[in-house]
Amino acid sequence: MKTALVTGSAGFIGSFVCERLLQDGFRVIGIDAMTDYYDVQLKKRRQARLLQSEHFRAIEDYVETPGLLMDLFASEKPDVVVHLAAQAGVRYSIENPRSYLESNIVGTFELLEAARAFPPQHMLLASTSSAFGANTEMPYRETDKADHQMSFYAATKKATENMAHSYAHLFGLPITMFRFFTVYGPWGRPDMALFKFTKAILEDTPIDVYNHGNMKRDFTYVADLVEAIRLLIDAAPVRPAEGESVPEGDSLSPVAPWRVVNIGNSDSVQLTDFIAAIEEATGRKAERNLMPMQPGDVPATWADAELLKTLTGYAPKTSVREGVAQFVAWYREYYQI
Known part of the structure; x- marks a missing residue:
């Protein structure tokens, strides 16, 4: 039985990744600090579902805790690592940037140091579509420059990509970075638009619509994302041989077993259409409070997911309406509405 280590295991995405790995016969060790950035009870209920399996072990601690990951790697020697633990949220990074420094930068450093000492077969680290920053040419391709991040959150995630590349080059660690594009679905985060909009519409309160609704996002359903991650686990990058060129369109490093992969729906949906889908699902109309663009935000995202398809044969396909x-x-059942 292979061992997988998943950080951020009680999080929205992390809990689904753990569930899938358990289904596929992995022994899973999950680490989550259960921070109060949003409802801790929601995290506990996600974790409780995982603890129903005898092959899941939960550790409640911060990934940035000195020595925690080193000791864990030494004792468990995980075959696969999926690093999802992070302080998330663009707007919160303006209010509390230090939490992003500690969780995203220091936490990733602790992980890389542990992997350096006890190398796994493959490490997959979460980045974000926000790393593309001020880029305006779409769809976003992994080979596009990503030098002008618009928020400190995005800057920390781009920094982890660079940190991981250096460790992949120096120590031969196979690392895949994946950039998420607005993930949504059951058990989602309360700070995300879908959760906030659904709650407000069902409570007959106004929703805040930023940039007056002139925003587009590549909404990616969580089950599609998890399927992509699972398939990428078996597609570890290999450093090109001397004199061998990197295939066109591949983000594989020429000097390391490292690549970055977009995971998106390959579609850019207008925010107003997203709201219309919520209205249809709830059977109610939203009262809109039109707001200006928020600092650090971008007007649009759109993934080119051809590299994902080339590597795995898979393309996310769930429509926003579905x-x-x-x-x-799920929301109605969870809150008994």
């Missing part, structure tokens, strides 16, 4: 309906059904 995915939103799944979330609203």
Whole structure:
């Protein structure tokens, strides 16, 4: 039985990744600090579902705790690592940037040092579509420059990409970075638009619509994301041989077993259409409070996911209408509405 280490295991994405790995016969060790950035009870209920399996072990601690990951790697020697623990949220990074420094930068450093000492077969680290920053040419391709991040959150995630590349080059660690594009679905985060909009619409309160609704996002359903991650686990990058060129369109490093992969729906959906899907699923109309663009935000995201398809044969396919309906059904059941 292979051992997988998943950081951020009680998080929205992390809990689904753990569930999938358990289904596939992995022994899973999950680390989560259960921070109060949002409802801790929601995290505990996600974790409780995982603890139903005898092959899941939960550790409640911060990944940035000195020595924690080193000791864990020494004792467990994980075959696969999926690093999802991070302080998330663009807007919160303006209010509390130090938490991003500690969790995202220092936490990733602790992970890389542990992997350096006890190398796993493959490490997959979460980045973000926000890393593309001020880029305006779309769809975003992994080979595009990403030098002008618009928020400190995005800057810390781009920094972890660079940190991971240096360790991949120096120590031969196979590392895949994946950039998420607005993930949504059941058990989602309360600070995300879908959760906030659904709650407000069902409570007959106004929703805040930023940039007057003139925003587009590549909404990616969580089950599609998890499928992509699972397939990428078996597609570890290999450093090109001397004199061998990197295939066109591949973000594989020429000097390290490292690449970055977009995971998105390959579609850019207008925010107003997203709201319309929530209205349809809830059977209610939203009262809109039109707001200006928020600092650090970007007007649009759109993934080119051809590299993911080339590596795994898979392409996310869940429509926004279908995915939103799944979330609203979960929300009604969870809150007994």
